[in-house]
Amino acid sequence: MRKVEKAAEQKTTAPYDFRATEAKWQRLWRESGVFEAKAEPGRPKYYVLEMFPYPSGKLHVGHIRNYTMGDLVARYRRAQGFNTLHPMGWDAFGLPAENAAIAGGVHPARWTLDNILTMREELERMGFAYDWPREIATCHPEYYRHEQKMFLDFLRAGLAYRKESWVNWDPAENTVLANEQVIDGRGWRSGAIVEKRLLSQWFLRITAFAEELLEALGGLERWPERVRLMQENWIGRSEGARVVFEVDGGVGPVEVFTTRHDTLFGASFLALSPNHPLALKLAEKDPELARFIAECDRLGTSEATIEAAEKRGYKTGFLARHPLEESRRIPLYVANFVLMEYGTGAIFGCPAHDQRDLEFARKYALPVIPVVLPEGEDAAGFAIGEEAFVGEGVHINSGFLDGLSVAAAKKAAAARLEALGRGESATAWRLRDWGVSRQRYWGTPIPVIHCKICGIVPVAEKDLPVRLPEEVNFDIPGNPLDHHPTWKHVSCPRCAKAALRDTDTLDTFFESSWYFLRFCSPRAAAAFSAQEVGYWMPVDQYIGGVEHAILHLLYSRFFTRALRHCGYELDCDEPFEGLFTQGMVCHQTYQSSAGEWLFPEEVSSDGKGRLVDRGGALVTVGRLEKMSKSKRNIVGLERIVETYGADTARFYLLSDSPPERDLEWTESGIEGIWRYVNRLWRLVNEPPLPLPPAGAQPPQGEGPRHSLARRIHKTIAAVTEDLDKFRFNRAVARIRELTNAIEEAFRSEGGGAEVLRFGLETLCRLLAPMMPHLAEEMWQALGGKGLLAAQAWPKADPELAREEEVTIAVQVNGKLRATLMMPRDSAKGELESAALALPQVARWLAGRAPKKTVVVPNRIVNIVG
């Protein structure tokens, strides 16, 4: 007997063959077409979408985390009976392709298409349930032609217009730089000091929808609160007033926007943005001011840099007249922290009640006049120290506003300003119109022609798409479309005289603002089919990184509205009904002794617990950081999939870290999953006890394995709820608990093997959205019929999941002193007397009589003595 057992033990299966298994199921899924969706009017649909990737070359685990979650949702919803759409494509225009062309001489199209090829293969190896026939790439003329038409429609509707705006200019390369290409005020390649330059560019009038975009946020119930908040702040509606200050010396009035017009009597200076027309005008006769402005321009266009810079001002020598106090004059400054893009590009400073103004006033020795008195302070003794007072109070030192509250003073001040013709109530928005012109090659050509005689002439729709020229030279600095020998030279569609194409291309956010519509009918002759979009839209669940919380999502929300406005047949305003923003994937960073960043695979242990590089030199272990190319802390997908298979990688990405939080990639973590994969495989491939045939009903009522049945039902209920709420890490924990419970039940004595089979089958179904290949293989090994991918999601029976007994915590004076098993839903009185009868309670009461007892049914009894 002993020997037999031993022989059985030694019959250990070879490790789970993920290579063959994963390839097999991927083939079967593809051949069966289970994941290809067709609109079926009347049947409930579910549109799952992950933010499509930029084809940068290789997928990394950050992408995979995103797609694993999307795939889970797609498979889960399909199992629940929804007609599920789950497409994938490529956000294929962008700067990196152009950089590659400059650095390596590869054509951007070639580079992009090659990358797509590799990345698609990698996605296929992950076994994601995509509807591949719907794949799109935005660099394809059949995609961007529709975008060009949209642009022309926007133009016709007055939603696209031209205006001058600032860009980062690299004087050495004669190129416009992206903010990320400006490092410490210098061009990343040339090292030349970057300047700000004015350029005439195309803008989309997103501000026309500001109010609506703000209002509608309230209806986005399945969006994370913080994303809505961020968008709200980004749109930034503020109620205030425009105030006109006359300036002595005949240089014209200055208009400011303020939200604190109640504090006008505390004004001690006026400040213009360095780009304010008046500042520029004054600079013409003031070389020192011109120098100051030039210095400010050197900061570049990034708001973060400008606002974080030391606050500086230049005193113009001009004096402005106070609008409410005839005799008063305040100095006119030009200040580097005043943004031309917000309000009117000019502010008045009230140092007593604004921290930034206070710092400015202290620096330039300007008066600080308190005009709002906090409650409990007396007017004579109140002075401003290090901190401006921004709270509520009563006005002082303010003429006709004295004694009024902040709100009342605002009203009164606005009324007086209006009566005097020196201002009025106004609303300002932080949101600015969307600049869409890019002086680059690898983007959608803007379909307009500039004619000396006719002005701006749209390209006729029959002539769309305006294609990018294929031959392009990246050796000459600047915009390749602009210096292309022939491309831009055309005849004007209106007067037939020689004219020039617009040589700018569209911002790549343009493509991602409507791709979710294209996916509904990816090969339609029009941008999208109204019928298909009508069925599939809105996206039920959108998943992507928080880094897109504002721009991409806001632009998409704007696009659906703008398209409707232009007559596109679309019946939703909000493209994304549900949104989930997942955290980033982080990894330790490594640096060589020379300070170079090292890839994780270049680092190994020297056997003495130290990390060394390939040459054996010691490696500095840096911080845990977001995976990025520049820090080289990237874990490539290939190696992981090669070593452990797709399912292991997927399950790892779902385990442990909550999806919205950052995840740390560790090698030991993935090994743990690999062991679990094999454990599962052994469990069905050679179960410790023979299983009854498929289809046998589990026995009802009390049996030796009845508690396992209860556990199974509880697990189904818990996992279902966790998946609904995006608590994937918890669902994983519940599934592992069930696995442990099944193994334990195998070891315990007695009959009821049907419950074991029921447990294993349930395990397969619950695992199916997470480790689909393994789950299919297990399902098949158990004798399940057909594809598991087409099986229904299990349903928990609340009757069978209910516990008959509960553990009651017993506290004395709030400290846990004992526990108590009681029938569930026992009455308060019963719980109380059972608790009081416990010897531990008597001991901790130490003879005192209980003063009070708090009883929470099914939870605790707290005796206060």
Next chain:
RNA sequence: GCGGGCGUGGCGGAACCGGUAGACGCACUGGAUUUAGGAUCCAGCGAUGCAGAUCGUGGGGGUUCGAAUCCCUCCGCCCGCACCA
């Protein structure tokens, strides 16, 4: 600078609505098995203490019978800021 977020064992995290802190996993320790390594199985694993017990959720304070959870305050870290996508 402005806006958003996070902080619980050695590590990732769990704890539903204020009710047994540390589920599940990683790492580690001991044991079994093994020629060995690996794998597997069993047991242990917040800190202090022989123990009774005490302390413990970034720091400090508060509300409550009871706080990881609510309030105030301080500290640290991360993300976004309009031409990266």
